[in-house]
Amino acid sequence: MTELSPGVGVETDAETADVALAASGDGRAFERLYRAHVGRIHSLARRMAGPEVADDLTQDVFVRAWDKLGTFRGEAAFGSWLYRLAVNLILGKRQTRNSERVHFDAGASLETAPAMATEPELTLDFEDAIARLPDGARQVFVLHDVAGYKHEEIAALLGIVPGTSKSQLHHARMALRGYLER
Amino acid sequence: MRDQWSDQLSDYLDDELGRPEREALDAHLTGCVSCRVLLEELRRVHARAGMLRDEPPDRDLWPGISRKIAPAQARRALVFSVPQLLAAGVALMLVSGGTAWLAGRRGAPVVGPSAMLATPASKGEASYAAAIAQLEAALDAGRTSSALDSTTVRALEHSLATIDSAIQDARQALAADPASAYLNHHLADTMRRKLELLRQASALATART
Amino acid sequence: MLAVLAVFAFGQQTDTTVTVPPGTRLEVTNPSGNIVVKAWTQKNVRVHADHEAADLVQVTLEGTVLRVKTASRRTSPREVNYIISAPAGMALSLTGVKTDIDVDGSQAPVTIETVNGEVNCRGGSGLVSLKSVDGEIALQQAKGRIEISTVNDDISATDVSGELSASTVSGDIELRNVESASVEASTVSGEVTYAGSISDGGRYHFATHNGDVTFAVPEKANATISISTFNGDLDASFPVNVAGASKHRFTFSIGVATGRAARVEIETFNGDIKLRRPSELDEDDNE
Numbered sequence: 001m002t003e004l005s006p007g008v009g010v011e012t013d014a015e016t017a018d019v020a021l022a023a024s025g026d027g028r029a030f031e032r033l034y035r036a037h038v039g040r041i042h043s044l045a046r047r048m049a050g051p052e053v054a055d056d057l058t059q060d061v062f063v064r065a066w067d068k069l070g071t072f073r074g075e076a077a078f079g080s081w082l083y084r085l086a087v088n089l090i091l092g093k094r095q096t097r098n099s100e101r102v103h104f105d106a107g108a109s110l111e112t113a114p115a116m117a118t119e120p121e122l123t124l125d126f127e128d129a130i131a132r133l134p135d136g137a138r139q140v141f142v143l144h145d146v147a148g149y150k151h152e153e154i155a156a157l158l159g160i161v162p163g164t165s166k167s168q169l170h171h172a173r174m175a176l177r178g179y180l181e182r
Numbered sequence: 183m184r185d186q187w188s189d190q191l192s193d194y195l196d197d198e199l200g201r202p203e204r205e206a207l208d209a210h211l212t213g214c215v216s217c218r219v220l221l222e223e224l225r226r227v228h229a230r231a232g233m234l235r236d237e238p239p240d241r242d243l244w245p246g247i248s249r250k251i252a253p254a255q256a257r258r259a260l261v262f263s264v265p266q267l268l269a270a271g272v273a274l275m276l277v278s279g280g281t282a283w284l285a286g287r288r289g290a291p292v293v294g295p296s297a298m299l300a301t302p303a304s305k306g307e308a309s310y311a312a313a314i315a316q317l318e319a320a321l322d323a324g325r326t327s328s329a330l331d332s333t334t335v336r337a338l339e340h341s342l343a344t345i346d347s348a349i350q351d352a353r354q355a356l357a358a359d360p361a362s363a364y365l366n367h368h369l370a371d372t373m374r375r376k377l378e379l380l381r382q383a384s385a386l387a388t389a390r391t
Numbered sequence: 392m393l394a395v396l397a398v399f400a401f402g403q404q405t406d407t408t409v410t411v412p413p414g415t416r417l418e419v420t421n422p423s424g425n426i427v428v429k430a431w432t433q434k435n436v437r438v439h440a441d442h443e444a445a446d447l448v449q450v451t452l453e454g455t456v457l458r459v460k461t462a463s464r465r466t467s468p469r470e471v472n473y474i475i476s477a478p479a480g481m482a483l484s485l486t487g488v489k490t491d492i493d494v495d496g497s498q499a500p501v502t503i504e505t506v507n508g509e510v511n512c513r514g515g516s517g518l519v520s521l522k523s524v525d526g527e528i529a530l531q532q533a534k535g536r537i538e539i540s541t542v543n544d545d546i547s548a549t550d551v552s553g554e555l556s557a558s559t560v561s562g563d564i565e566l567r568n569v570e571s572a573s574v575e576a577s578t579v580s581g582e583v584t585y586a587g588s589i590s591d592g593g594r595y596h597f598a599t600h601n602g603d604v605t606f607a608v609p610e611k612a613n614a615t616i617s618i619s620t621f622n623g624d625l626d627a628s629f630p631v632n633v634a635g636a637s638k639h640r641f642t643f644s645i646g647v648a649t650g651r652a653a654r655v656e657i658e659t660f661n662g663d664i665k666l667r668r669p670s671e672l673d674e675d676d677n678e
Contacts, residue, residue: 027248034244042243043236055239059246066251070374071575073596073656088536088554092518126230145231151198153572156553159500159516159535170192170224177223180230331489333507337525337543341560344580348600351660355621364619364639368660372600375579379542379560386506386524 019078023069030069034062037079041086047130047142048090057093061086087143091157129179133172140165141172187214191221195228317380330387338383345376405440405448411457416482417475419459423489424470430479430496430514442471479514491526500535509544527562545581563602572653578602582662586672589614593653604657605665607672613646614653616666623659627666 015036021029041061046054065082072081130138139158143149144165151162151169158165187210193199194207211217330338352369359365417436419426424442431437438459440448446469447462461471477483479498487505494501497514501521509526512519515533522528527544530537534552545562548555552570557577564576569587576583577598585597586607595614597604603623608614618625619640625631635642644652657664 027251030251031244031248034247038243039236039238042239043234047234055241055243058239059243059250062243062247063250066247076594092536127234141231145228146234156534156571157536159498166193166198169196170189173192173224173227176227176230180223180226331507333489334525337507341542341579344561344601348579348660351600351621355660359638362639364637365621368600368619368621368658371598372579375560382524382542 015078019069019072022066023072030062030066033078033082037082038062040079040083044083044086044142044147045090047127047146048087048139049093050131053093057086057090060093061089064089083147087147087149087157091139126176126179129176130172133175136160137168137172137175140168141176144169145173187217188220191217191224195221195224314376314380317377317384330383334386338379341379342376342383345372345379348372349376403442403444405438405442407450408435408437409450409452409457410435411452411481412455415452415455415457416484417457417459417477418484419473419475419486421459421461421471421473421487421490423487424461425472425491425493426475426485426487427473427493428475428477428483428485428495428497430498431476432479433476434478436478436481437476439474440471443469445469446471448473482517501533510541584672586669589653589655591651591653595653595655596658597656598658599662600660601662602659603662603665604659605667605672606655606657607667607669608645609669611646612653613651614655615642615644616655616657617642618664619656619658620660620662620664622661623663625664625666628668628671629666631666 015033018026018029018032022033038058042054042058045057045061049057061082065085068085072078130141133141136158140154143154143157144151149157151165154160154165155162187207190199190203190207194204199207211221349369349372352365352372356362356365356369411434413434415436417428419428436457438448438450440461442448442461445463448471449458449460449462451458451460459473459475463469479496481497482500483494483497484502485492485494485504487508489507490505491508492503492505492510494503494512494514497512498516500517501512501515501519503510503512503520504522505526506524507526508523510521510523510528512521512529512533513531515530515535515537517535518538519530519533519535520538521530521540522538523541523544525543526541528539528541528546530539530548530551532550533548536553537548537551537555539546539548539555539557541559541562543561544559545564546557546559547565547567548557548569549565549567551566551568554573555566555569555571556575557564557566558575559577559581560579561581562578563581563583564578565582565584566574566576567584567586569585571588572590572593574585574587574593574595574597576585576596579599580601581599582602582605583597583599584605585595589595589609589612591613597606608616608629616631617640621639625641631643631645633641633643646652
């Protein structure tokens with residue numbers, strides 16, 4: 001299992017108890033878990049799939065987590081388990097969504113990313129720049145540099161080879177260099 | 183700027199290069215300012231990604247989630263829960279997935295068998311029986327109305343019998359050793375599988391009516 | 392004249408080729424018969440179906456979904472046998488009831504659901520979800536997130552990589568040449584066999600009630616292995632040093648038990664747990 005960034009996967013005794021309570025049907029315990037983790041999950045959904053669908057995806061993640069709580073065996077922290085479930089769900093939805101197609105060829109769109117605007121209100125910040133990356137590069141970047149997955153895992157999740165994952169990561173980083181200060 | 187060296191810089195940063203490639207790039211970096219600058223920029227992008235803040239959504243999504251899990255919440259309240267005990271200051275819970283790890287992890291004392299077989303267990307078993315009865319009724323309705331063909335019915339009945347036999351084995355073993363975390367976990371898992379199978383079967387029955 | 396009528400009364404073929412835009416997904420619904428989808432190098436989709444005259448094959452392109460559906464003037468259609476040629480990169484969603492489903496050469500997500508029918512899938516990438524109730528499922532050469540579930544038959548997965556979960560009730564599960572850091576395999580009455588990677592940090596869980604679990608342990612694996620059984624024996628072909636033991640459960644480590652060691656959990660109630668080296672597994676097979 002990939003180790004996630006510091007701060008993730010730290011579970012308190014209260015949370016452990018809430019997981020057990022929620023698994024036996026306690027909705028209020030599950031709400032506490034929701035409140036503790038919704039920020040991370042929503043941010044993941046927004047970065048992987050876009051702000052328009054992030055709310056729906058976040059809801060789907062928690063509904064599925066509720067359904068699957070019985071399979072959570074506690075080897076990892078609940079937050080890690082939930083994050084992984086979210087990644088799988090978001091990628092699964094990607095494959096059934098008609099509205100977008102994942103590009104894994106090195107597209108010209110990265111090379112022609114908008115030049116830095118001079119008007120402050122048009123300036124993209126780093127998060128906006130991530131959102132403007134082509135699908136494939138954005139997903140690899142989020143999974144690798146934000147979520148800490150390794151290329152082999154990313155390749156398996158996305159149905160590509162590790163070499164493509166590495167190449168897409170490099171393209172993403174190159175495109176994002178110009179937005180570091182924002 | 184793209185060349186054979188710059189294209190490798192991300193792999194270099196992530197320690198993905200083999201030793202010969204890494205050494206070659208080390209040597210190149212010694213003499214190439216633009217690559218060193220680029221490497222530093224890539225390092226900063228990577229670091230910046232690690233510092234991104236997680237923000238909650240603009241609106242509270244809980245009401246929507248709560249509505250969707252409400253029917254399952256009612257069902258789960260009916261589902262068995264393996265003998266539970268909440269001792270003051272120590273949570274020792276064996277729930278449907280089997281969380282005997284919790285006891286081991288915390289070093290909590292295992293409570294004696296009589297406490298574990300107290301009211302919560304009986305309540306759990308009664309609720310489980312009620313859920314099973316509901317689902318079996320749905321399956322019967324599908325069976326008698328010919329919504330399910332005979333081959334499917336036979337397959338489902340065979341597997342249900344398999345699970346029932348496994349549940350009986352586990353119960354007999356547990357009767358002789360009621361404090362066994364492993365046996366409680368195994369019984370819980372097998373009972374849950376029966377519920378899942380019955381849900382699947384009743385969904386098939388209702389889908390085809 | 393009589394011969395011509397006989398042809399229409401007892402058999403008919405539909406054969407049509409459809410041009411589809413890139414990114415189109417294929418959905419086939421066939422309640423009874425076969426669905427065979429083979430990958431080809433062309434960009435369009437060819438649908439060939441053998442069916443009776445009273446049954447109709449509907450092929451419609453709606454946005455980015457190509458729908459192939461069996462319709463009938465009867466209350467329930469007779470068997471329709473589809474052979475479909477589609478681009479390898481086309482996502483597939485194939486559904487039936489009394490339907491055997493066969494996929495060959497896909498390099499895209501594959502979702503298959505049938506009730507009384509076998510599933511054979513060679514290929515698949517991304518989400519690969521194969522479900523039946525009364526039917527064997529066999530998967531080869533797939534990668535991604537793999538979910539396989541049947542109730543009353545066996546499961547086999549060979550040459551696959553990615554997250555893998557396999558579940559049946561009455562049937563064996565055989566997983567060979569698997570490359571994965573997350574494997575979950577469970578049956579109630581049946582044997583479980585695993586011969587694949589044990590990756591650092593990986594999680595592996597194998598469970599059955601009545602049946603043996605055979606687990607191939609590569610020489611260089613690093614893992615903490617926990618075994619639970621009520622009425623079974625541990626049969627290991629190499630020495631193991633038990634670290635922790637309770638009445639029905641014991642734990643031991645192999646390799647270097649660091650924080651990155653894999654965690655393996657094996658459970659059986661009435662059945663043995665057999666630990667072998669991968670080469671010995673082949674010998675066992677030949678016995």
